[in-house]
Structures are given as C-alpha cells and as structure tokens.
Amino acid sequence: MKTTITDVAKHAGVSIKTISRVMNNEPSVSQATREKVQASVKELNYQPNLAARNLAGTKSFSIAYVYDNPNAYYIIDMQAGILSACRQQGFELLINPCDSSKENITEEVINMIKHARIAGLVLTPPFSEMPEFVKRITELDVKVVRIMSGDVAPDDLSPCVMVNDRDAAQTITQHLIDLGHKDIGFIAGGAEHMSTIERYKGYRRALKANDIIFNKKLLIEGEYSFESGVEGAKQLMSTDLPISERPTAIFSCNDEIAAGALFAARLMNISIPDQLSITGFENSPFSRQTWPKLTTADQPNRQIAENATNLLIAQMRKRQSKGIITQYVPQLVVRGS
Amino acid sequence: MKTTITDVAKHAGVSIKTISRVMNNEPSVSQATREKVQASVKELNYQPNLAARNLAGTKSFSIAYVYDNPNAYYIIDMQAGILSACRQQGFELLINPCDSSKENITEEVINMIKHARIAGLVLTPPFSEMPEFVKRITELDVKVVRIMSGDVAPDDLSPCVMVNDRDAAQTITQHLIDLGHKDIGFIAGGAEHMSTIERYKGYRRALKANDIIFNKKLLIEGEYSFESGVEGAKQLMSTDLPISERPTAIFSCNDEIAAGALFAARLMNISIPDQLSITGFENSPFSRQTWPKLTTADQPNRQIAENATNLLIAQMRKRQSKGIITQYVPQLVVRGS
DNA sequence: TTAAAAAATGACAGCGCTGTCAATCCATGA
DNA sequence: TCATGGATTGACAGCGCTGTCATTTTTTAA
Numbered sequence: 001m002k003t004t005i006t007d008v009a010k011h012a013g014v015s016i017k018t019i020s021r022v023m024n025n026e027p028s029v030s031q032a033t034r035e036k037v038q039a040s041v042k043e044l045n046y047q048p049n050l051a052a053r054n055l056a057g058t059k060s061f062s063i064a065y066v067y068d069n070p071n072a073y074y075i076i077d078m079q080a081g082i083l084s085a086c087r088q089q090g091f092e093l094l095i096n097p098c099d100s101s102k103e104n105i106t107e108e109v110i111n112m113i114k115h116a117r118i119a120g121l122v123l124t125p126p127f128s129e130m131p132e133f134v135k136r137i138t139e140l141d142v143k144v145v146r147i148m149s150g151d152v153a154p155d156d157l158s159p160c161v162m163v164n165d166r167d168a169a170q171t172i173t174q175h176l177i178d179l180g181h182k183d184i185g186f187i188a189g190g191a192e193h194m195s196t197i198e199r200y201k202g203y204r205r206a207l208k209a210n211d212i213i214f215n216k217k218l219l220i221e222g223e224y225s226f227e228s229g230v231e232g233a234k235q236l237m238s239t240d241l242p243i244s245e246r247p248t249a250i251f252s253c254n255d256e257i258a259a260g261a262l263f264a265a266r267l268m269n270i271s272i273p274d275q276l277s278i279t280g281f282e283n284s285p286f287s288r289q290t291w292p293k294l295t296t297a298d299q300p301n302r303q304i305a306e307n308a309t310n311l312l313i314a315q316m317r318k319r320q321s322k323g324i325i326t327q328y329v330p331q332l333v334v335r336g337s
Numbered sequence: 338m339k340t341t342i343t344d345v346a347k348h349a350g351v352s353i354k355t356i357s358r359v360m361n362n363e364p365s366v367s368q369a370t371r372e373k374v375q376a377s378v379k380e381l382n383y384q385p386n387l388a389a390r391n392l393a394g395t396k397s398f399s400i401a402y403v404y405d406n407p408n409a410y411y412i413i414d415m416q417a418g419i420l421s422a423c424r425q426q427g428f429e430l431l432i433n434p435c436d437s438s439k440e441n442i443t444e445e446v447i448n449m450i451k452h453a454r455i456a457g458l459v460l461t462p463p464f465s466e467m468p469e470f471v472k473r474i475t476e477l478d479v480k481v482v483r484i485m486s487g488d489v490a491p492d493d494l495s496p497c498v499m500v501n502d503r504d505a506a507q508t509i510t511q512h513l514i515d516l517g518h519k520d521i522g523f524i525a526g527g528a529e530h531m532s533t534i535e536r537y538k539g540y541r542r543a544l545k546a547n548d549i550i551f552n553k554k555l556l557i558e559g560e561y562s563f564e565s566g567v568e569g570a571k572q573l574m575s576t577d578l579p580i581s582e583r584p585t586a587i588f589s590c591n592d593e594i595a596a597g598a599l600f601a602a603r604l605m606n607i608s609i610p611d612q613l614s615i616t617g618f619e620n621s622p623f624s625r626q627t628w629p630k631l632t633t634a635d636q637p638n639r640q641i642a643e644n645a646t647n648l649l650i651a652q653m654r655k656r657q658s659k660g661i662i663t664q665y666v667p668q669l670v671v672r673g674s
Numbered sequence: 675t676t677a678a679a680a681a682a683t684g685a686c687a688g689c690g691c692t693g694t695c696a697a698t699c700c701a702t703g704a
Numbered sequence: 705t706c707a708t709g710g711a712t713t714g715a716c717a718g719c720g721c722t723g724t725c726a727t728t729t730t731t732t733a734a
Contacts, residue, residue, distance in 0.1 A: 004690055015714045020692060028712060052690035056721050074411035097417050135572050226626035263628060266603050284520040289563035291600060341720055365682055389720035392689050412689045
C-alpha cells in the first residue's frame, strides 16, 4: 500500500494538516516541527497523491506543453527537459500537440486548460511568438513561460527564456569572415519565424563590424527546408553568374537548409569546404548526417526547457518573477563544412 | 464552474450513482434511463473529473508511453496517435522517456507505474521486444500493448500490433526485381532490432520467389545510421570490384541508411537511378530530403499507435482481448530513387 | 394472483488531500 | 502575575467520484 498523509502524520506525531503545510512550504510551522516532519517524509518515502491534491485544493499541479513544430527532435528535447523539471517539483505534464494555424486555436487551448485545470503552460515557437495568444492565456490567471528567439522580452506578460540567435549568428558569420570569406551568401528561413529575422540581424551585424558591404544579391529568401537549401545554393552558385559574383561561403538559417545547400554544391561539383563553406544552425542530428559534417550552432534545448519550466513553477508558487529573463546564446560548433 | 456529476444527476432526475454507471458503461441500467442520462450528459457537456475518478475508484485512468528511440519522428507520431485514443476514451497519458539499456530499467518503470497508478503501458521497440521486461510488467496486473515487427505475436502476454516488415520488404525487393534488377545489395540495420531481421527475411524471400541466388557478398551488416549507409554503399560499389560484381540496386534497411547510400553514390559519380537504384524504409521526413527522393515503405505510425491504444483500453475494460493481434503491412512508396 | 428472483436504482461512506476556522501555546509588557 | 496578541497546531468539512450494500421496481414462475 502507498503511504498516505495519515501515515506520515502518525509517524511524526502531528496532525495531517501540519504535514500538508510542510509539503506545501507554508509558513506557520515551527522549525522543529518542520524538520521532524521532513524526517518522517523521508523515512516513509512519502509522495503526496496528485489526484487528491488536484481534487481537494484550489491550486493545480498540472502543466501543459502546447506545441506545433515540424522539427520532432526539437519537440522531443523540449519535452524531456520539461518533464525533468516537472518530476523534480512534483508536477504533472500534459502534452498537447496543436495546429497553430487553425482559426480558433486559442479557444481550443483555453478549453483544454479549463477542463484539465492546467496551472501553467510552456510555450515554444510558434505559440510563444503569438502575442494575442499569450495575452488571452495570461488573462485567465494561467501562468505561462515562453521560450523564444531574441535578447529582450517583448512584454512582461510572462517570464521568458530568450535564445539569442542574433549573437550566435554573428559568431558564425564572424567565424566565416575569420576564415577569409568576404562574400557570404545568406539563405533565410521563413520570415514569419522570429529566429530567421534574428539570425539575419546577426549576420548583418557581423558584416558591418568587419566593414564588409552587404550585397543584396547574396540574400535568398527561403524557408526552413531541404529543398529551399538546394534551390538557394543553386541560385547563389549559378554558372550564369561570373565567378566574382558567387559567394565563397553560405550562411544557412538552419541545418536542413544547409544540408540542401551542401547537396546542391555536390551536384554542381563544388567541393566543400575548399571552394565553398557552408554553415548550418541548430546542431540537429541532420548536421551530423551530411558529409562533411556541418559547422553549426548548438543550443542546449533540453536544458533550456528545464530552466524555463522551473521559472514557470517559481512563478506559480510566488506572485513575482514575471519579468525574469534568461538568455542562452547558441554556441558555435566547428565541423568540416 | 465545471459541471459535476451532481449537476447531471439533478438534470436527469436520477441519483449520481446512476450517472456514474452510465459513464462507466456498467450493466444494470435500463435502456430508457441510460438514454436519458446520455442526453443530459450531452446537453451539459459533462466530462468526468479524472482526479476524482482516480482518487475514488480502484481502477485507474492513466496510461503511460514508455519509450527510448533515437528516431524523434517516430516517437512524435506514436505519441500523437496514443494521445488521440486517450482523449477519446477519457484517459490520461503520461510520457516516460527511458534509457532501455540501463541496468535496472525494469525496476524503474515498475516504480513509476506504482507511484502514478498506471493502468496500462504502450510499448514500442526496443521495450516491446524485451520479453523479460514485458513479463515483469504484466505480472503486476498492469495491461500492456506492444507494437513490434513481425507477423505473429511472440507470446500471449498482451495484445500486439504487428508491423509486417517482412512482407513489406519483400514487396520492395520485388519492385526492384520487376525493374529488372538481379544483383541487389542489402545494407542491414543493427541485428538487435527485430525489424532488421524481418526486413532481411523479406528480401531473401523475394529473391527466392524469383529464383535469384542470394550472393553473400551483397550483404552488408551495418546499423541504422547515415554513416553506415555511406560505408555500405562504398563497399558494395567499390571500384576495386569488377563491374559485374557490383549490385545494380541497393535495399537499405531504413531511410537514413538509404540517404547515406545515396550520398556515397553521388560521391562516386554514380547516377541515381540510372546506374543504381536505392530504396529506403520508413518513409521518414528524411526520405523526402534527398535527391532524388527515396523509394521507400510507409507505415502509418500515428494510426498504428491509436489502434494499439484502443486495444489496450479494451483490454483494461474487459477481461479478454489478450490474444488479439492487428497487423499492418507498410506500403511501397515509389519515388525517384 | 402472489411469492420469489432478478433487475434497477439510490444512500452513503470514504479515497487523500486542502481550506477554513477554532483551539492552543508562548512570549511580551503592564 | 495576568491579560494580550501573534505564532502554531489541529478538527473537520468537502472536493467529485466510485464501491458497497440496502432498497425499490420489475419480471418470472408457480
């Protein structure tokens, strides 16, 4: 039989209410009692029953992860990080794959929140980048944490974990420049993604810092896909162009694009990295499944998610911590491309 | 405020117990009453509170998905399917990423089951292919459903959803043979995976059915990775070999291997599919991110998972359905490779 | 027609916890 | 010394549901 609060109460010689107080870190418990209870809890290996807690109390111990992202590796990593934080803090995780482009997605999520009595939401792009959505949710007295691209939070509706794609992109570009490149092509992802914009800004900033004049012809507006990388690279390296107008390096907005570009280069008999350098972004499994392996930027997604979830839980416990921001800067991973 | 069982009882003019009976599909409710209650349930949009159910009853409404698989796309699809079935049946899904190679993984999972009062487990490879693990779990009176490769269940410990890789592999191989190929290389995945073995069997069976003698030199023992595909293809197509000893087609055990093989072919200036045909398996996003796109086999993972979960729930409700087996045969997807 | 059996329904306790509020304890200062 | 008030602690109801068992209604058979 599982140990219940009553067992612990008997063991510690206090009332169940006191156990409850200690378990919830409430004040008004003397230090002596608190320690006595904690000892009993440990000895009996007591873990409060979540169902009972949810039923009896006004607060909830459920967190939901609402996602919609074609990148399964990203989701899985995030999920693992969130779960890890939830476990440690005695929360339950509900997962919620959604279609963010759906007309009434906000209502749907709100319904879900109400029905399952969700206390908090972990949001990644694209949801974290939908201001109206976030606003509606936070108005419901449901706490939110957002993981998004940028360096400063767009508002103070929730704590944010910012992934500084801009600085990382600048670092990558600088790396290319240090390698001697001056004509660096840029294949963008979809412009609706904050990350694309941020990465582009970083690229531009690096150029500027090195007094390299930006050449509009080297900018390809693509999307986050392999095909887009193939097309982009073909366009940039077209033999119709005089050699002087072709870039000697290509900054791809993510690994998938980079893989496509790499592929196109191979088709055109351009040797990598001798004749052309290509960089990716994200350090996805993809980046190791090309040849040569991609030089890219790595972000510790699992850790980011865990951190974000802890921020969310902290926010739920106290009344504060709204304005908190954590920033991660993806790190350059130099490989063979 | 959420509608509770009491609201429905009042609305329908019966006791809460009767509502409970209807909600749980218990017998001993007259048809008339049942319909009256169902009408009220619908009108009030009543959904039983899971926490209360779990707390009050002896049965549990929680299912866990225990997984450990490097293929994130597979996991995400499975997860979506399981979730969909859970939602429809009023179950809750707990996810549980695990390291299957860990020494005491069985104990860990059992602990988790006990603590969260899990009623059933959805298992995919590698867990579904660990007989001892499955045995231990089912002894706990926890229901299990396994999704695995094969055509018949290995035992009757649980319902199984079998993915008939063998037949699918035979179909793919036959497709290559129909294209005129006689010398077909085979790059295997890890031999610890049932799927590899099954796919190999299908390949051999197709050869036999067409009176093609199996050539041991065309078999490469690899693993499920891009690199393995590159290496395998290089070996098979080595210029050290007389042309007559090189295959004209390569059966790759999954898309990742196939992508590697495709890549190697490109390196060696072998044109696809003119000089060499390559097939994959799994229809992963990978298979569309190569050029030409891979001919492969598609399995409806989401649907498989949903189906399996329904089987699990059926098993939990009644006492029967242990021996049930559903079989899926992945379907040939002909593309450009 | 009526007793007995079977089917349908309901009353009520209680799952493990939290919220409310009352009771107790203790240090303080008049 | 004793009232005062804040800090601690506990008693108890009740969250929404299910399990048990008693009660009522219906069906069956004599």
